[in-house]
Amino acid sequence: MRTARRLAGPVAAVVLVAAVATWWGSSLLPGSYAVTSMGVADPGRPEADAAVLARLRAAEHGTRGHGAHAGAAATVPVDRLRTDRAATPDVRVDLAAGEGRVVLADGREVRGYTVNGTSPGPTVEAEAGQLVEVVLRNVDVEGGVTLHWHGMDVPNAEDGVAGVTQDAVRPGGTHTYRWRMPTGGTYWYHSHQVSHDQVVGGLLGAVVVRQAVPTTDVDTVALVHTYAGRRTIGGRSGDTRLDLAPGRTARIRLVNTDNGATTAWVDGGRYRVLAVDGTDLNGPTPVEGRGVEVAAGGRVDLEVTAPADGSALRVSLPGAGVVVGPVGSAAPAPTRPPVDRVDLLRYGSPEALGALGGAPDRVFEYAIGRRFGIVDGRPGGQWTVNGRLFPDVPMFMVTTGDVVRMRISNNSGEVHPMHLHGHHVVVLSRDGVASTGSPWVVDSLTVEDGHRYEVAFVADNPGIWTDHCHNLPHAAEGLMAHLMYEGVTTPYRLGRDTANHPD
Numbered sequence: 309m310r311t312a313r314r315l316a317g318p319v320a321a322v323v324l325v326a327a328v329a330t331w332w333g334s335s336l337l338p339g340s341y342a343v344t345s346m347g348v349a350d351p352g353r354p355e356a357d358a359a360v361l362a363r364l365r366a367a368e369h370g371t372r373g374h375g376a377h378a379g380a381a382a383t384v385p386v387d388r389l390r391t392d393r394a395a396t397p398d399v400r401v402d403l404a405a406g407e408g409r410v411v412l413a414d415g416r417e418v419r420g421y422t423v424n425g426t427s428p429g430p431t432v433e434a435e436a437g438q439l440v441e442v443v444l445r446n447v448d449v450e451g452g453v454t455l456h457w458h459g460m461d462v463p464n465a466e467d468g469v470a471g472v473t474q475d476a477v478r479p480g481g482t483h484t485y486r487w488r489m490p491t492g493g494t495y496w497y498h499s500h501q502v503s504h505d506q507v508v509g510g511l512l513g514a515v516v517v518r519q520a521v522p523t524t525d526v527d528t529v530a531l532v533h534t535y536a537g538r539r540t541i542g543g544r545s546g547d548t549r550l551d552l553a554p555g556r557t558a559r560i561r562l563v564n565t566d567n568g569a570t571t572a573w574v575d576g577g578r579y580r581v582l583a584v585d586g587t588d589l590n591g592p593t594p595v596e597g598r599g600v601e602v603a604a605g606g607r608v609d610l611e612v613t614a615p616a617d618g619s620a621l622r623v624s625l626p627g628a629g630v631v632v633g634p635v636g637s638a639a640p641a642p643t644r645p646p647v648d649r650v651d652l653l654r655y656g657s658p659e660a661l662g663a664l665g666g667a668p669d670r671v672f673e674y675a676i677g678r679r680f681g682i683v684d685g686r687p688g689g690q691w692t693v694n695g696r697l698f699p700d701v702p703m704f705m706v707t708t709g710d711v712v713r714m715r716i717s718n719n720s721g722e723v724h725p726m727h728l729h730g731h732h733v734v735v736l737s738r739d740g741v742a743s744t745g746s747p748w749v750v751d752s753l754t755v756e757d758g759h760r761y762e763v764a765f766v767a768d769n770p771g772i773w774t775d776h777c778h779n780l781p782h783a784a785e786g787l788m789a790h791l792m793y794e795g796v797t798t799p800y801r802l803g804r805d806t807a808n809h810p811d
């Protein structure tokens with residue numbers, strides 16, 4: 309009896325250690341795996357089919373390998389989902405990625421990554437409908453690189469996600485991307501290999517679809533990036549100047565490449581929000597004394613008019629700005645970000661949404677939370693999707709042509725800029741309040757803590773598409789799910805034993 313009591317403590321300790329070790333061990337990801345073998349297939353049936361959904365979920369719980377879900381349909385590897393290689397491109401661009409010393413436009417030197425020797429890299433520009441070819445060459449980035457065309461609904465094989473749509477390009481290697489430019493808009497490119505390091509380090513640049521008939525006198529890109537703790541526009545901290553005669557108009561294409569949302573506003577004038585994430589807004593009205601949010605990864609095109617009295621105005625962001633006015637005009641005194649902001653749910657004029665406003669074929673929940681757990685051997689507070697930890701997160705299963713509704717909610721204590729690859733979504737409602745403004749179409753959506761958004765999109769771009777948080781450390785921690793078309797497979801693998809590390 310006394311012996312038993314003496315042993316109880318050590319035995320309990322051994323059992324506890326064994327349990328923790330098992331828990332820890334079971335959290336480890338395989339050294340090499342296909343993205344399609346992870347996650348929990350979610351068929352996303354409308355609520356009316358809640359019983360069907362419960363049955364499907366029960367049947368699929370624990371099932372790994374969604375190739376099986378293709379049913380009778382033929383499978384298509386992502387490599388086949390690419391832009392035609394036979395046609396002659398209209399625009400051809402060589403982009404060379406490097407690592408090490410970066411000399412910014414304002415003369416400051418930082419450690420990081422360059423494209424063609426600079427950061428940000430050159431802007432890739434073409435006209436609507438033109439065929440663009442980009443040849444990426446990795447000069448000396450040890451960890452390998454890719455290029456993802458953020459916000460561009462390119463074919464899946466051109467999406468640039470290491471281990472999902474291609475292998476990371478090793479030093480000395482090249483990879484060719486091709487796509488046709490959409491009708492308009494502001495986008496950007498960045499590495500999707502070790503992106504929490506490479507994007508922060510500057511492996512990025514802007515993509516612009518030039519307007520055939522410009523709607524402003526001047527059109528300029530203002531790419532916002534924070535290097536070593538200092539906010540810049542085009543690599544320049546403080547003010548950048550844009551010369552513009554009184555009464556003339558400019559389109560300022562703000563691109564937020566940072567991990568957090570920012571606010572833009574105009575000192576000394578008014579502005580209109582012409583476009584969000586590459587899509588023009590309908591009936592944008594003048595804004596004065598209010599700011600507009602630019603989501604992490606998001607883009608906002610502002611229209612400003614140089615004041616008639618010959619003074620200048622400033623498109624301001626915390627830490628940087630663009631002074632717009634005649635040569636030599638004094639910049640207005642800087643102000644603090646306005647508390648009041650444009651609510652894109654109510655800005656501009658509504659337009660019929662067509663099929664997107666109708667009954668969906670699939671309804672998905674993307675509920676973000678946080679709890680203690682172990683992900684790949686790392687214990688701590690973890691992001692959850694629908695209550696589960698990575699990699700047991702949903703694989704949102706769709707078929708081409710489906711009208712999809714997704715309810716994105718966040719009760720995790722932090723903000724998450726959610727980014728779906730290959731598609732644009734229209735925001736239907738926020739916290740149950742329906743949109744009454746212009747159709748608000750995004751690829752990067754700030755989902756604040758305690759809020760929920762309902763979005764809709766058409767599944768019209770077959771592939772395997774990452775749907776992740778663009779606060780990139782969060783993605784690396786496991787806040788990442790996938791939209792997956794039935795029957796699509798990938799020959800690529802990721803994991804610690806491979807050279808592919810997309811986050």
Ligand SMILES: [Cu+2]
Nearest residue numbers: 724777779782
């Ligand atoms: Cu996040």
